[in-house]
Amino acid sequence: MLELKNISFQVADENAKQKEIIKDISLKLDDHTFTAITGPNGGGKSTLAKLIMGIEQPTSGSILFNGTDITYMSITERAKLGISFAFQQPVRFKGIKVKDLIMLAAGEKISTAGACEYLSKVGLCARDYINREIDASLSGGELKRIEIATIIARNTPLSVFDEPEAGIDLWSFNNLIKVFEELHDTSENSLIIISHQERILNIADEIVVIANGSVQAKGKKEDILPELLKGTGGCKFYQ
Amino acid sequence: MDEIQKTLLEQVADLHEIPAGAFNIRANGQSAGRNTTANIDIVTKEDKEGIDIIIKSGTKRESVHIPVVLSQSGLTEMVYNDFHIGDDCDVTIVAGCGIHNGGDLASKHDGIHTFYVGKNSHIKYVEKHYGSGDGKGERIMNPQTVLELGENSYMEMETVQIKGVDSTKRFTEARLADGAKLVITERLMTHGTQYAESSFNVDLNGADSSANLISRAVAREDSKQLFLAKINGNNRCAGHSECDAIIMDNAKISAIPEITANHLDAALIHEAAIGKIAGDQIIKLMTLGLTEAEAEAQIVNGFLK
Numbered sequence: 388m389l390e391l392k393n394i395s396f397q398v399a400d401e402n403a404k405q406k407e408i409i410k411d412i413s414l415k416l417d418d419h420t421f422t423a424i425t426g427p428n429g430g431g432k433s434t435l436a437k438l439i440m441g442i443e444q445p446t447s448g449s450i451l452f453n454g455t456d457i458t459y460m461s462i463t464e465r466a467k468l469g470i471s472f473a474f475q476q477p478v479r480f481k482g483i484k485v486k487d488l489i490m491l492a493a494g495e496k497i498s499t500a501g502a503c504e505y506l507s508k509v510g511l512c513a514r515d516y517i518n519r520e521i522d523a524s525l526s527g528g529e530l531k532r533i534e535i536a537t538i539i540a541r542n543t544p545l546s547v548f549d550e551p552e553a554g555i556d557l558w559s560f561n562n563l564i565k566v567f568e569e570l571h572d573t574s575e576n577s578l579i580i581i582s583h584q585e586r587i588l589n590i591a592d593e594i595v596v597i598a599n600g601s602v603q604a605k606g607k608k609e610d611i612l613p614e615l616l617k618g619t620g621g622c623k624f625y626q
Numbered sequence: 627m628d629e630i631q632k633t634l635l636e637q638v639a640d641l642h643e644i645p646a647g648a649f650n651i652r653a654n655g656q657s658a659g660r661n662t663t664a665n666i667d668i669v670t671k672e673d674k675e676g677i678d679i680i681i682k683s684g685t686k687r688e689s690v691h692i693p694v695v696l697s698q699s700g701l702t703e704m705v706y707n708d709f710h711i712g713d714d715c716d717v718t719i720v721a722g723c724g725i726h727n728g729g730d731l732a733s734k735h736d737g738i739h740t741f742y743v744g745k746n747s748h749i750k751y752v753e754k755h756y757g758s759g760d761g762k763g764e765r766i767m768n769p770q771t772v773l774e775l776g777e778n779s780y781m782e783m784e785t786v787q788i789k790g791v792d793s794t795k796r797f798t799e800a801r802l803a804d805g806a807k808l809v810i811t812e813r814l815m816t817h818g819t820q821y822a823e824s825s826f827n828v829d830l831n832g833a834d835s836s837a838n839l840i841s842r843a844v845a846r847e848d849s850k851q852l853f854l855a856k857i858n859g860n861n862r863c864a865g866h867s868e869c870d871a872i873i874m875d876n877a878k879i880s881a882i883p884e885i886t887a888n889h890l891d892a893a894l895i896h897e898a899a900i901g902k903i904a905g906d907q908i909i910k911l912m913t914l915g916l917t918e919a920e921a922e923a924q925i926v927n928g929f930l931k
Binding site: 491 | 842870904906907909910911912913914915916917918924925927928929930931
């Protein structure tokens with residue numbers, strides 16, 4: 388499904404010195420897998436997600452998607468090949484309505500009822516939201532759920548979620564878990580979810596721990612999660 | 627009426643055929659059709675170019691269309707249209723001007739629309755501007771609107787100028803009596819080397835009067851825009867102006883909001899923001915499979931919708 392080969396990513400810091408955010412990461416994700424990526428803040432998780440979507444370009448290394456080299460493909464080309472990306476901080480648009488965005492995501496003319504279905508899945512009462520603009524009148528949590536609805540509407544072979552739980556209240560969080568479980572159980576699609584939440588890690592097939600720009604651990608949830616839960620102080624992956 | 631004129635009419639008045647209700651169509655400086663109803667009369671002015679539209683008190687759910695189309699290159703006109711609206715009316719008025727200039731001479735339509743709105747009347751006024759034609763001659767429109775809003779009246783004014791007008795200077799002035807409310811929504815897009823200026827002067831004279839001016843503008847290529855909004859609070863009142871603009875390419879935009887409180891209980895707010903399309907907006911739409919150009923078009927269309 389997705390293969391990262393020796394991916395490195397550097398940026399120039401304020402003193403024009405090269406700083407390495409991602410250091411020679413190689414990862415292989417199988418078809419129909421739910422992979423959770425976790426690790427300390429600033430460890431390179433979000434950057435890795437952006438590299439997969441093409442929002443950032445790696446300094447070196449290559450990315451293969453279903454055998455195709457996508458390393459130098461644009462965001463649009465990757466989206467058309469079947470990769471989706473849910474932003475950690477969803478974007479607001481003045482004048483664009485929730486319905487418009489879901490229709491763009493679905494990529495075809497869908498009925499209002501069809502668009503409403505996606506909203507209902509993320510726990511939003513569709514009637515109240517479908518004609519609202521995606522502007523500052525929506526709360527962070529509402530935006531986040533609309534963002535997830537657009538990913539469900541896209542229904543692509545690979546979906547990458549960057550901290551979907553951030554800004555979501557407890558009640559919605561329970562629903563969010565159900566949404567991910569359902570996405571995983573009812574389709575052949577693969578999910579990559581960046582998360583700090585134990586309950587999300589707990590429903591994943593695989594867990595990848597990233598810290599200091601490198602993979603610290605990768606394996607079945609059953610093997611990795613108990614180590615993580617021993618507490619960050621004693622966790623060997625965080626050292 | 628020829629095909630070009632029909633296209634212009636469709637653009638500015640959404641009319642495919644003769645409208646229902648009262649109307650007056652002006653084509654190349656001459657009347658091309660008129661209809662009056664039992665409640666709405668249209669009379670040609672005798673001392674200058676233009677018409678008087680007289681709407682009887684109590685007229686409900688009726689509409690008036692007064693589109694203007696110009697397809698003759700080099701035509702210049704100045705028109706005065708006065709709307710005398712009685713008390714307790716509920717009327718929609720659609721005006722608009724379309725210029726097709728296929729020649730090398732400038733075509734120009736200047737108009738002053740004056741509204742005298744009676745007590746408790748509810749008016750929706752829509753004005754659209756459109757230009758077409760590939761001649762070198764400029765398409766120029768300078769609309770002026772004067773609003774005299776009576777007690778407890780409500781006026782909603784919507785203006786749209788999206789395409790093809792080379793130069794426009796719009797001036798809107800309003801005076802509001804006790805309890806009158808005014809909402810103005812302006813949408814403007816300029817391209818090429820176009821110039822557009824929109825200026826407002828609103829006097830909130832009456833107790834509990836209120837005004838809300840909302841402008842959304844997009845300036846692309848080498849075009850220039852100037853937005854001026856002046857609200858004077860002369861009584862217990864509420865005023866708000868908001869200018870939101872997207873700047874693209876080499877365009878230039880100025881927004882100058884001004885609020886003056888001449889009364890202790892005047893509550894006035896102005897907001898103005900100019901910026902380019904946010905990069906993350908384009909990226910988000912690209913992750914949905916749109917190209918960069920398609921994403922930009924979606925963002926601009928949504929913004930001006």
